[in-house]
Amino acid sequence: MGGKMPGHDPIANGRPGLVLHSGRNGVVKSQAGAKDFVPLYQDFENFYTRNVYMRLRDNWNRPICSVPGACFDVMERVSDDYNWNFRFTGNILQGVINMGSYNYLGFAENKGPCMEAAAEVMQTYGVGVCSTRQEIGNLDKHEELEELTAKFLGVEAAMAFGMGFATNSMNIPALVKKGCLILSDELNHVSLVLGARLSGATIRIFKHNNMKSLEQLLREAIVHGQPRTHRPWKKILIIVEGIYSMEGSIVRLPEVVVLKRKYKAYLYLDEAHSIGAVGPTGRGVVDYFGMDPRDVDIMMGTFTKSFGAAGGYIGGSKALVDFLRANSHSAAYATSMSPPVAQQIISSMKCIMGDDGTTIGQDRITQLLRNTRYFRQRLRNLGFVIYGNDDSPVVPLLIYLPAKTGAFGREMLKRRIGVVVVGFPATTIIESRARFCVSAAHTREMLDTVHILLLLADLEFIFHKRCCHRAPPVCLLSRLLQPNCWAYPAEIWQQHSSPDWEQELQSSFWSRDFK
């Protein structure tokens, strides 16, 4: 089976006539004969799908068939019908430079001590657990992991969960209820938004990383209380992220903590992208600002990114974690974390902490910082508009026009670079961008290659055909960024008309071999 269903199909979209819809197995027709059913989803809901997403679709869900390390192998696929369906050609694009995965510390590895330890644990424990933490799925590995996580974070206790997304969506409801107020950054991740919604608390949004906006909301909330009844709020919870995954910006934690203290609010910090990735010892934004972890009430993070595993954690006071152990949906209803995954986290965390007796972890943290600063500096020198903090390994490069993102992603893959392009709804419609994630595993040569290809690439759709290779980079770029040409001061022109850039590019460009 798996092909088209013949004959009567009464339950598909209840719209008479043919509605074409994409599917991996072929174009699926929702057939007439289901008139009595209300359409499963509205056509206007599909407007975006049909008109934007379909045209750019080949830039997402690109299947890979190797470890997502510094380079990976991408399975080549083509579409004969303008991205409605894809077929695999059987070719493998090997050695594509991976600028898309969140492999900040390079722990996505298929050899080495972490992998061996995970393999061993799998032999003993199996891959699954088949029970929840509260029932009979509380393995000693989980306890070990939680103890280590607490030590790593510098908090009293911690709890680990099987999925990062669910850590947010299933635990926020345990902490706040109706009558509480959540102040959420406008760019918070969907999982935080979902958790906040499920909690039943009132949600108010403050402008991204804008302390004035946050303070104003805090004051107003305390002074005026709940709407209509004017009763005081039970609790106020501020939810922020460490590094915002689409902006690359680092939260202004010291100021948030000052506000939180002043107004007696609680702080929920989601370190999905920052744990391991920033801070002199890789302990996330708290470490980055040299602050005390106890200033943050709820330290949440994921193991997916820097640790090369899966899952999430919440750290904080013992009272908090005890409360969660009793009240978290994850603990009562979800199968606990897979033991080999837990072991991978333990091994990589020990490595970062230096508990394995090596400096590999510390070296990687340093290397990541070095790579990040180098990569960002180069991009900025080349005249690109990039967002975010200088030390943030998430580097969004602004392309602005949604249509150009598609061309950009394709052209970069042609040149063996895997980048992520994002547009609406992850960003505003006029701020489509490409996103690079710098990793400690990237070598200087790889980063240089990315820079060079960004320049030399005769990305004619993006940069315009008439721009030849010899044009100064800003010429290419100003075309790339046409809608915002005003953003380019004249100094950039002068800065980049230096004669040696071309030579520099060519010397390293032609000798490209990483595999």
Next chain:
Amino acid sequence: MAGKCLALVVPASLAQRVRTMLQQRGWFNPRFRVVRNEDGSASIPVISCDVSDWFALLKEAGLETNKTLGTLTWRLAEDIEFPLSRHTPSPHELLVKAISSILELHKDSPERPPDWRDQLPRRWERHGDLAIIDQQAFASPFWDSFGPELWTAVTKALGVRRLAKQGRVQPDGYRTPAVTLLLGSDGVVERRENGISYTWDVRTCMFSAGNAHEKQRAAMWDCTGETVCDMYAGIGYFTLPVLVHSRAKLVLACEWNPNALHWLSVNLQQNGVSNRCRILPGDNRKAPAYHLLLEAFLIICIIRLLFFSKSYRPLDRTQLTQAEEEELIREWQPEPLVPAHPSPPYLNYRVVSGAAGKFVTVDNRECLNLSSLNFLGFLESPRIKAAALSSLRKYGVGTCGPRGFYGTFDVHLQLEEKLASMMATQEAIIYAYGPSAISSAIPAYAKRGDVVFADMAVNLPMQQGLAASRSNVRWFRHNDLDHLEMLLQEQAADDRKNPKKARVVRRFVVVEGIYLNTGNVCPLPELVQLKYRHNFRIFLEESLSFGVLGDTGRGLTEHFGIKVEDVDLICSTMENSLATIGGFCCGRSFIIDHQRLSGQGYCFSASLPPLLTSAALEALDMIEEKPEMFKELREKCRLLYDSVQGIPELSVGGAPISPVLHIRLAEPSQSRERDIATLEAIVESCAQEGVAITLARCIEKDEVFPPSPSIRLAVNVELTQEEIQKAAAVLRSAASRHLLE
């Protein structure tokens, strides 16, 4: 030195005579020389003109005009290469010469301008036998007195028969060229380019010879089978190449110039492609009256909204002074983040060392395991471990990204395909976490305003999905389809009252295959009957029935022999029977594919680690290879069901075929805490006797309908008859010890 020209091909013997006659009439092209061909004929360069004119001339020269008889004595050939004549004066020189001789004839004419030579045309455009000289040529009124005599001389010099003069391109939107005809009867010309003939009237239409390359490029596109729209078709500049050479299926040609439209249709017919072109005449700027009215109405609305509406003031707040505000802020004391002393119902987790397979080490005591949902005993399967290990050695542990951003691995695609083919559905989608499958799937379809009918016993992830959907949830009593039908009838009555709303309200029924909270089986056949009577969609959660029910483990649909298509969405975790991590949904592509953009747990979460994916693939293989294990599993389920019957003070909940059974107090006390403590004590004494069982945990305050406390027993196919009976006996003795004392 050579050039191309229209040729008259005649026998070589007559060439000289014909040439003289042509020269007399001015039809010979003096720029070229006559060429002698190998077949005994000669080609004479001529100026093109109407073929009928030739007949008389050729007859005079003694040539046969009837081409059908015998050998062909003469013919016309286009674009023949000719060498240039040796002393060919350039056309401009000829022009100067001709005009000089006319001026000689009219010596007496008044005030000849001193710069008359500069007023002669230097550039002209040739289309067939018509030349268009530029605007500045012969600008002075002096030339007007000569009339046709002058123009004849010019045509002779330029080697054409008709003459026209370029004017200013008129600013009328059509870009009418304003060409005036000086000599000749009409301005219709024909031009062949790339094997396409273009005909137009130079007086009314534009044509630029400079675009030939661009037209050639357009001709090279492969448009086979495509529909092309030419927004500014003109006389068919690009329409024709695309039709003739690019083989477009259909061209929609838009044009508003009536003259161009006339010639466009002529050209289409001439080139034999009119059947593949649809001409769309007219100006799209001409708005119909209703549109103007609509716009006027909108403008009025906007003005009203901007200037005449009251501004939005949700609360007329009293202004507080700064000091008052500070005081309020100082005084406010929030509740603690978490209660200082939480009542800890399940605070102390039991610690399991090693794998929780058939035997499990709980708090350092080895026990028989009747609590893990490891129905098929796959948790300890060496085959699955081996598959996962080879996956681990290839891919590492984590995926470091969501499915969209390089988190899709080949094994994910394989697993989705495998699940789809196993469940005989079109498509499957996998989630990285069991509960997130159903809790993401429900809000992907059910939205605010939709109606969802849900069984009161559905598990918490489903309740969360319902909460996230913000739909209108109607609860029906557990497995009570009569109650469901009653609610559906109520809904139908509402719909009749408000048919407009009913047309957009989607209706869903969400049920579980085997209920986690009760162990009962959903009466699916009756539900499917109801479905077609009341037009709702069925979402079925099969976490406990997938890999359990049915002859080959395909779940509830196989168990009841119901077509999979009758259920709209099947969802399940892979964390029970398959003993790995994650969940999946399967169904029609039309339904499933929607989740790839709308399933939040799918889009925004890191994908399932490849090693767990490979484990699931291997587990599915094992299910396919050994379908007899499901019969065995059902026997064990039945055995456990029978063995635990009749324990005093306890009641058994769940179906005989269910792999989980709920043991509840037959007469619960008023206090939930006390019941839990009693059951805990039973669990504890069972553990001491080497049988690990567990309470079914739930978070009471978050459940919509909290299930009463129970011990949940789970069957593992690897348990022997003796072991099941022993476990039942242990439970029985522990229960009697605690309950009868």
